[in-house]
């Protein structure tokens with residue numbers, strides 16, 4: 001059994017990562033915090049409650065997190081990929097669940113203390129909430145077993161600039177604070193997420209073989225992904241498939257053995273005109289002052305997709 005604390009800017013691929021974890025037999029989700037990224041943290045919270053309903057999930061606390069990055073200004077919702085509402089403009093019923101009204105850092109620390117040494121923290125959006133928690137509670141990092149973070153790129157081009165990926169570029173300072181915290185961090189970036197694709201064929205298969213308890217979730221995924229693929233096409237992908245960003249990070253949290261990992265001393269570029277949000281690693285004999293971070297550089301993508309799909313039919 002793996003205990004997860006999940007931090008998400010609940011857009012289309014975040015929601016699929018959540019549905020996957022919610023349907024995974026060996027997972028307990030102790031809480032979900034939301035952050036501004038694909039959409040604002042409040043809307044991400046609304047989406048999260050609806051996703052919990054879709055999965056008939058138990059009463060998992062959902063806490064609304066930071067509304068703005070630490071130093072940047074948020075550029076507004078990424079509607080061309082995630083729709084006006086963050087979930088591909090799919091209209092899901094309003095949820096009767098309510099948020100846990102608690103400061104996000106207090107909640108994160110409370111969970112970290114309650115499950116000290118056990119929690120895997122999975123981040124699917126900018127790292128604002130985690131950085132604020134580390135600033136407020138310097139011991140937070142010591143209580144978390146591992147962080148698995150969707151973001152960054154080492155060898156691939158970026159997706160919001162030539163060199164930067166959306167989550168890390170969304171709050172570079174927060175990312176650098178988390179990188180320098182000394183926590184055990186595995187990043188799952190564009191190096192592996194771009195080449196791991198979910199095809200129309202996969203979704204059609206899921207529609208045929210899904211278990212009955214996943215019917216609503218799979219219908220939702222079909223609709224949300226139709227929108228998402230159109231947005232991805234604008235980024236030069238095909239209409240027949242889309243990259244798996246956040247769902248692959250969730251796979252990495254649960255099945256790290258599928259990934260090839262490199263450890264590097266790493267920092268995040270927090271300034272500059274062209275490179276803000278870029279991951280900078282140093283392999284020189286006398287490297288710069290930095291902590292080691294683990295990077296997923298390759299993945300067994302067939303098995304990763306198979307594990308993802310299996311949660312909905314086994």
Ligand code: BDR
Nearest residue numbers: 011013014124166167245
């Ligand atoms: C990341 O940015 C967001 O659009 C996705 O949800 C994912 O977390 C990919 O760069």
Ligand code: CA
Nearest residue numbers: 009014124125
């Ligand atoms: Ca995300």
